[in-house]
Amino acid sequence: MSKVDWIAADWGTSNLRVWGMSQSGTIVESAESDCGMGKLSRTDYEPALKALVHPWVTGPTTVIACGMVGSRQGWTEATYATVPCETSPSAFFAPDVADPNLDVRIIPGIRQMDPADVMRGEETQIAGFLALNPNWDGVICLPGTHTKWVHISANEVVSFQTFMTGEMFSLLSKNSVLRHSVGNGLDDVGFKRGLDEAMARPERLAARLFSLRAEGLLSEQDPDIATGRLSGLLIGAELAGAKPYWLGQQVAVLGAGPLAKLYVDALATQSVPAIQVQAERATLAGLTAAYRKYKE
Template identity: 60%
Template sequence: MTPDWIACDWGTSNLRLWAMKDGAPVGERRSDRGMGRLDGPQAFEDALIEAAGDWAAPPVTVVACGMVGARQGWIEAPYIPVPAKPSASGLVRAPTRTPGLSVHIVPGMSQADPADVMRGEETQIAGHLALHRNWDGVLCLPGTHTKWAHVSVDEVVSFQTYMTGEMFAVLGQHSVLRHSLTDGWDDAAFEAGLEQGFDRPERLANRLFSLRAESLLSDPAPGAARARLSGLLIGAEIASAKPYWLGQRVAVLGDGVQADLYLRALAVQSVPVERSDATRATLAGLAAAHAALTA
């Protein structure tokens, strides 16, 4: 199969490719050779060709988003300062050795005050807006670094980032809490953590140690501490982001369990919330970037 072009989402841990033909994906391939597993910019081209296989037969155009455009990526794609339309212009061409291979990277977005940046999420936002015309409101994009973006008139007006996912991983693997987090899940514990995190976010550090103390003094259900830790962190995040989502149209742009948790957490606060498919949005955003490239 010879695709018209290749869509690429290149993160820190993984690489996802889609063969695009007649405006639609006709195949998908994945690799664990994310930015964090590559030894410098010179390694990206080989990783792409290996993952693409026969799709990479020249001539071929690749449109990529994500950490491939970071300072530690293939080539740095400068940030577009907000307010601005995401992925509207400014694609950066990566240097290539392979004849007939053309790689174009979508720029990220930046905010000066308070300082913030995003890479990859701007493409999902662009895709969401392409799929939902005239959509205004606040998008929540769960992830290692969760984004909350205020969108109006097809522009990202402002955004803010929470390291909730990374904090959960660091606390669970490298803090004293690692001795208390067992496998499994407890819905009641998650909802209790949500309530505590939302109602008293200033006591988060104290509540975190209580997880350890409770595991020493009682016999919590399997997975209860893990679920409550997740609830505490997400609850505190949603409390902090309340000025963003209060009174706004809200959508969670994400897939899988993590998106489910944010949907539940917002529902607990009686926030009317929509769900937007992250993969579909990524493809729509990359398609929009490709259309701008070829216009």
């Protein structure tokens, strides 16, 4: 077994994932916990990290971290870079660490002043995607709770826009009156129908949403069709709003799961072919590129 030369950390709101990496960039160890930023006060970060990486640390070790760990409520605030900016980190921010063996460096997020927007974590996935695909120009879509559309040109983030689509899907399917009408599956035909409706008339979103409930009452619509239609309505409204981003561009969707697949399928209906890249692979490539830059 190789030795852990440095540690990569993806530290979000809900989870902490760490990888023990060799100098050559292969994964030697990995671990994760639910010690996300949302649960931690400032003094909890070092113990939360050491709980996972303690066995790997035998001497001075650099930890490169991205995500909400660098937010104002995080371990230390890593001040945003401002667009337009390079995708590789403009600076590395060091929180207070008691253990002399740990040299922790946090990658800052990126902000846009007008229209106001922010990202933390996604900038590292984007840098990783560009490390894997040098000199790629186009638009990167990062599906998630807050889906981001990012315009990349000449290795710079030119502009980006965040849509609350994922969070709205979660709230509507779990906490609204629609919870009585949706199911656990997601029907493709329902998705396609919702997508077409919302792309054609995005302004009717709030009315189409209630019709899911009414159809459940009047015709006992299949719950999985309703789930598909809910997802299609929300992603369709997003695609209508993000059209200035994807129209006539080459598009990359970062994510391997079913949500990323929905975006690829939705873009295909608009004759936009999108390449799909596993998000974890992009994260690790981004953290590795950042480590190399830090050690330069």
